[in-house]
Amino acid sequence: GAVVSQHPSRVICKSGTSVKIECRSLDFQATTMFWYRQFPKQSLMLMATSNEGSKATYEQGVEKDKFLINHASLTLSTLTVTSAHPEDSSFYICSARRGTFQETQYFGPGTRLLVL
Amino acid sequence: GNSVTQMEGPVTLSEEAFLTINCTYTATGYPSLFWYVQYPGEGLQLLLKATKADDKGSNKGFEATYRKETTSFHLEKGSVQVSDSAVYFCALRRGDYKLSFGAGTTVTVRA
Numbered sequence: 549g550a551v552v553s554q555h556p557s558r559v560i561c562k563s564g565t566s567v568k569i570e571c572r573s574l575d576f577q578a579t580t581m582f583w584y585r586q587f588p589k590q591s592l593m594l595m596a597t598s599n600e601g602s603k604a605t606y607e608q609g610v611e612k613d614k615f616l617i618n619h620a621s622l623t624l625s626t627l628t629v630t631s632a633h634p635e636d637s638s639f640y641i642c643s644a645r646r647g648t649f650q651e652t653q654y655f656g657p658g659t660r661l662l663v664l
Numbered sequence: 665g666n667s668v669t670q671m672e673g674p675v676t677l678s679e680e681a682f683l684t685i686n687c688t689y690t691a692t693g694y695p696s697l698f699w700y701v702q703y704p705g706e707g708l709q710l711l712l713k714a715t716k717a718d719d720k721g722s723n724k725g726f727e728a729t730y731r732k733e734t735t736s737f738h739l740e741k742g743s744v745q746v747s748d749s750a751v752y753f754c755a756l757r758r759g760d761y762k763l764s765f766g767a768g769t770t771v772t773v774r775a
Contacts, residue, residue, distance in 0.1 A: 552707060554707075580761070582762070582763075589767070589768075590767055590768075591668075591753070591765045591766055591767045591768065592708075592753070592763075592765045594762055594763070594764075597760075597762065641707070641708070643708075645761060651696060651713075651757065651761060652710055652713075653710075653761075653763060654707075655700075655707035655708035655709070656707050657705065657706055657707040658707065
């Protein structure tokens with residue numbers, strides 16, 4: 549099967565610092581990766597779509613300068629939460645889609661971010 | 665817009681009980697519909713999907729039928745096992761391969 553990893557799985561940081569989360573497709577090339585945010589007992593909210601070699605497209609209401617996304621290769625996308633604040637504390641999940649016409653998304657295990 | 669409404673949990677069952685999780689959707693056109701499952705400590709996995717009306721998706725004993733007339737995609741399993749304990753998400757595919765998810769339903773199966 550297709551495996552997607554995320555690192556770190558859990559991070560605690562101080563308010564005002566930046567945190568980088570990595571999402572890797574381990575056994576396939578991902579033309580598109582997606583970043584989601586999940587609040588406790590709530591649904592996954594799509595934040596942005598990341599295409600290799602081009603700028604990410606952000607969903608309405610998501611601050612692109614706050615959540616920097618880089619998709620530098622076909623197997624790696626990174627999400628950087630800049631100047632993190634306690635309200636950014638959440639569960640961040642990435643997914644990857646292999647191929648232009650593939651419908652199925654493969655999800656990473658998620659990263660728990662706690663900003664103190 | 666496109667959205668998914670899923671029954672709230674948590675749901676607690678005994679082994680071999682019948683499980684049903686309701687899911688209804690609002691969408692323009694006829695989107696593909698999915699059920700994803702998240703086992704403890706793991707990422708979401710595709711459980712089953714249906715791409716058009718009256719399609720039935722099935723996997724691991726789970727089934728769901730795409731009902732256009734009721735805009736529903738309810739998940740069912742006739743006899744659950746402890747290993748089915750997980751969080752289940754209903755989702756629909758928007759344009760450009762983006763997914764809209766329901767809130768998730770936590771299912772606990774007791775031996």
